Amino acid sequence: MSNQSGITADESLLGSFGSLANNESPSNVVVAEISSDNTTVKLCTTLSSVAELKRFAEREDRPLYLFIRDSGRIVFVSYVPERAPVRSKMLYASTKNTVLRQVGSNHISKQLLASLPEELSPEFWSSDASAGPAPLTEAEQVSARISSEQRIESARAGRQLVSQTGGTSHTLSFKIASGEPIPSLLEQHNFVSFKINLEKEQVEVLNTAELSEASKVPENLSQSHPTYSIYKNNGKLHFIYSCPSGSKVKERMLYASNKSGFVKHLREVDHLTMETVVEIGDADELETSQLEKSSPAALEHGNPVPGQLKFNRPKRPGRRT
Template sequence: MSNQSGISANEELLNLLRAAPTEAGDSFVAVVANISPDSTVVEFTEKCSSLEALLKALSESPAYVFVHNGAKNPNGHDFFSYVPDLAPVRAKMLYASTKNTLLRQVGSNSVTEQPMVSEAQEIADFVNGVYGKVTEASLLTESEKIGREINEEQRNMRATQSHKLVSQSNGTPSALSFSVNSGSSESLKSLLASNNLITFVINMNNEQVEIANQKNIGSASDITLQPEHPSYTVYRNGDLYYFIYSCPSGSKVKERMLYASNKQGFVNYFSEQEGITFTRIIEIGDAEELDISLISSANETEHQQHEEAARQTDGGRKFSRPKGPARRRKA
């Protein structure tokens, strides 16, 4: 079934649009068109020589708006499909199904942009150079929008501060700075010598990695993780170091992306700046997902024994052949 209404523009409207660029020159001119009351043609409604006049001309009824801005496009128009949220559903469908036919008649070469708007102010924003940014952002997924916000914030931080976070795209491990809550000037390796469990969080206000908590625990089973927000936790068990990245299920999307994109850079920092190599790097969601057996080894010998036992366990697993359906007994 066709999704086009079969309604086309009348000659008056088409002739007006063809002549508008030449007549207007570098001036602003907007042509408003509507579908006729009997739903047979798209007809010329009003011509506006200023943005203010155009905004006054638009109501709660849908319309097609052709804006000629000579400074931007001397030979064509920007085409706005203006459909207010409060417009009747039938009118919305009618204007949507007529738009492509109208554009073919006008000629795609003469149309530069084709924004769909629901408020008159959006047209003003576009003309003033603001709407273009909004339109581009509206095409992105939520995670992409957040990714752009993060990148922009990091660019701003690099321009105003001497420190920055490591990211997947432009970070360098040596540039990572810490704000240590305890005020200690010791290296992180020294801190881990006295406190074998340190939890790090990203301060969302200044985007610094900071120590949220540090303590000395007796065993891996005593580890506690941030319950509501992502975190990086470093645990020293004897001679071995473990890195735990946790991202609870209730974490905000921006937090998830920021922590995920900086995890590897943080790990690299420990290796290159602190001389710490992690025996195991673990990624989990909620705290209860942490498998204590993965971080229970206190030295390399124990770790190798644990790894060998795990391999033997995996290799020795046998799966029983599933039983077939029970046979029916003969009466």
């Protein structure tokens, strides 16, 4: 069963659909969209004919829900252009069943998935599916298309990083967008931090600096959002994943589950080997001795294995000073 987004249809859409289903509207097509704040499915527009719908779809690169009246029946089409962002595709896929329940799925004679304006024709929804192999379900079609897009994106722009769902159909695909190669950045600076930009679906450089000593690293870590950072000291690279206590739950899950994928990208694509991989909460939890080439801590615990997590000893409970 697919996950539900919690988004519901508003009154304007329900009213327009009711008029369409009861033959009380001169329009033959109702177009719906998810609101910009992702809280409701609202009426986008109504159109008089399928020909007008095709022209409308040719100008759109976002997913839409289409309710089409044809020969006295209502056809529902999830219109998902191939060039639409992956996040939008998954949002519309997870909201579809809720919308159909609200308008009354008993009014819908057929449900289809389309990705091209040319598919929006009576021939498309009147074809006899039994004449060929059993078609994929909509969820299978969406999953297949997203997987294909992710493979293409990965080949173009870097390694695919898995999301908090562990590689299911909800996987997010991130590009590594550093402007210039990360090894080049580390030749110019000894500290580089990164953030995940959900809107652009990519990992970006957040900050660069030239630090005089390891003790300066904590003050260069974000105090409000998770970050990935690389600190270079005496030719050794140290990866720091910091997740401040005020971070949102969604951010925590996203950064934690993509950390290994990013480290792997650095190792396999950028050929950067991390001396240590440190995971902390707030910046003041960082033991900067771990970032020194021959610190007492490193000597006591032995040479760290590249890519191995370093967990700090829990602090004593009580008020912070």
